[in-house]
Amino acid sequence: MIRHLYVHLPFCAHRCGYCDFVTALGRSEQHGAYVDALLAELELERPVLAAELDTIFLGGGTPTFTAPAELDRLLRALPSAEEVTVEANPETVTAELAALLHAAGVNRVSLGAQSFQPHLLDVLERRASPESVRRAFYRLRDAGFDNISLDLIYGIPGQSAADLARDLSDALELQPEHLSCYELEAKPGTRFTHTFGDDLARQAEAMEGYFEQVVATLTAAGYRWYETANFCRRVEDDAAGRDLRARHNLAYWLGRDYLGLGIGAVSTIGDERRRNAPRLAAYLAALARGERPVREVEELEDGVRRRERLLLGLRLDEPVPIAGVGAALDPVALARLEQLGLAERRGAALALTDRGRFVGGAVTADLLA
């Protein structure tokens, strides 16, 4: 039975230039119909779901841009789970919304801060101001949230190393339980790349050390670098002694099965991966007829999930048991990487060294047989 559920809420007030996720602007009149469709899809898939889930993750889009009444209706209709995370954009977090989320059973919020510098938020076309990021954070705390993650983006055009240092210290000042720090990806073909591609190319060399700077700053502040781009407060530093890693994302990284609902959502169940088609109207129409939405199905051939467990597992600070990935691993490459001090065997398991984690993509490509 599947114990991890992802729900995609595509609506946004505005599409940020760097974004290439499945989003839909505005459409407030369709929020109700979309929630109906999600719940209809949930019913269709219910047979594969465990009665009690480990995790639910509402991602977007901007889940908190969804009409509050509809968001509330959705949350209350979902199965119960130990960790329920909602992604939120700072400018959408009112005291009422925070209270609504908390009352509806959400126990973790991932706040899309991205930066605390006005000029960088402008470049990203984020609507929040540094003040609204802080305000949103405290509103969530006030509503009772004791597990908040902040999203930061680094490598923004025009961002200096000092800017990054300020972003990190501003974020740390809020004492979040969890931080996700991703490097900005200028994806080919986006409006953003069109505008800033040349700037980024010029700055590439200067920004090379930013990843190291992020890891050094956050680990010095006592955070655990538990995944390539994710950091959490340590168990021993938490009053309640909680493991504050994002359990939902951990399920992806450990290669567990999960169900995704909504447009563009991905499910991995056994040897099959499905991706719902991204078109909103077709999704609504199909589910209104009581049918499953159009989706791409990818058969995961023998060995593919083993390869995925290796490539995802190596993002974590905990070693990957070699027994589970055996044939996916190239022993010659492993020996060479061990010699270079980039990978190491710890008993019957394999992990990257800190140095190896900084170049984890290339190391993983080498390790795969």
Next chain:
Amino acid sequence: MDQDRIRNFSIIAHIDHGKSTLADRILEITETLTSRQMREQVLDTMELERERGITIKAQAVRVAWKGHQLNLIDTPGHVDFTYEVSRSLQACEGALLVVDAAQGIEAQTLANAYLAIENDLEIVPVLNKIDLPQADPEGTAAEVSDLLGGAAADALRISAKTGAGVADVLDAIVERVPAPAGAPDAPPRALIFDSSYDQYRGVIAFVRVVDGSFRTREGLRAMALGTEFEAEELGFLSPTRQPIDELVAGEVGYVITGLKDVSRLRVGDTLTAKRRPAAQPLPGYKDVKPMVFAGLFPTDSDDYPELRDALERLKLNDAALFYEPETSNALGFGFRCGFLGLLHMEIVRERLEREFDLDLLVTAPNVAYQVETRAGETVEVHNPAEMPRELERVEEPYIRASIIVPKDYVGAIMELNNERRGRFDHMEYLSEERVHLTYELPLAEVVLDYYDQLKSRTKGYASFDYDLSGFQEGELVRVDVLVGGEPVDALSLIIHRDSAYARGKALVERLKEEIPRQYFDVAIQAAIGSRVIARETVKAKRKDVLAKCYGGDITRKRKLIEKQKAGKKRMKQVGAVEVPQEAFLAVLNLGDGKR
């Protein structure tokens, strides 16, 4: 046939001056071929020859004209094949010197004319393309008469394209070219001036009988190599093979030898009959040696057996092609090949790529060096990677270059030749406008893009020809390229000491651009022996991670990693460093184009 009624002649010309068209027209007028059978330029059979408009393999065709037997011996039109040209000329008593009346004398016109004079041929000047509006028959005739010393009026004026004047050319051959003067009753001697390979019948020799006569089925001997065989068939080309029982003094024809190995019969050798062997071979045989060398490697190492088979097959028709297996740490298994010159190399390369569908990596060409080691031995080195680091002296091949340009470009030519270590020899005005320059140049300076430079600096007006003038000592050094401390054998080069620094610097700079960053700093060095003359560093990469794994879309991430993996698999390993094949290509091309 009676020797009095035989005329043996060649057509010599600068490229594109109309040699092949004239040959076609001669076949047509003499009704050797009906016009319906006529293909354009029938004598040039290989695809490449037709495309480049040049003749690579010479052939001999017999035509009949007013009671005479005329043998047209076609010659390769390029300097790389000078030896074959000179053997072909040796088989003749006369030559038509074809000059484009719109272009005037060019470098190859001179080279070929001098060759013909050396071989004591009667030269019949022919001014071609007089139908062109820009033709200047008077001016060209004056240049020709300056060159040959005759009266300008002696030059025939024709258009091979329209056929105008071609009959006069045939008459002139009969009137002006001497009949052969061999001894019909002496022991038989025939000069091999060309050979080809027939899949079913083996080596076919093209010969000019000088003395005596040869009969089908008799035992023959090639005098220089000592090879013996039976003449399976004798005949002449007209233009297809016409078997006959006997070839007599003065005649030109072919001998089917049945030999399966082309190296056993060489152009320039003399055939005689075992029943009555000649005491002395005809003069002039020499072993042609390749002067330009390059490594040929398949881009895909799986193609190595195909490359080997292809070279074997090319060699059957091209005795001058030399090859031996070579293993490079950077490029894998391939062959070190030797060529007569650059064009020869280009032709072999193109045939391998085109006819055998091979993708090749070709190293920068180098020349053959004579090296005296510290131990006092003399060795010939064909590969920079084999140049001993400890040596007493090195000699390199030199050429006498002959260049004809409009006078405005003399400065440009002098500048280029100075850059290339050239020594000025001689300059003369062919006309008010055109100048003939001769230089002595190291062949090594010519094999790297010299011809392209010559053309580009003279807007295409310069014509160029050369012949080898021997070996001379040079201040030469071996430059090695090291990646991560490991020498990359395929990139070693031998170069004049004065250019070593600039060249080494250019090489490492280029290589730096092409080598992706690794897990550690990679030093790229150019070195003479243990002395590093240029260095660049490819800094270690500090980060290489994939971004967010959004909403469980693991497939995309997996594909990105697999793409990265596939990229790494295509890399070649130099020590611990992964180098993409394109990096070698880019650096090798440095020698091809830019400098």
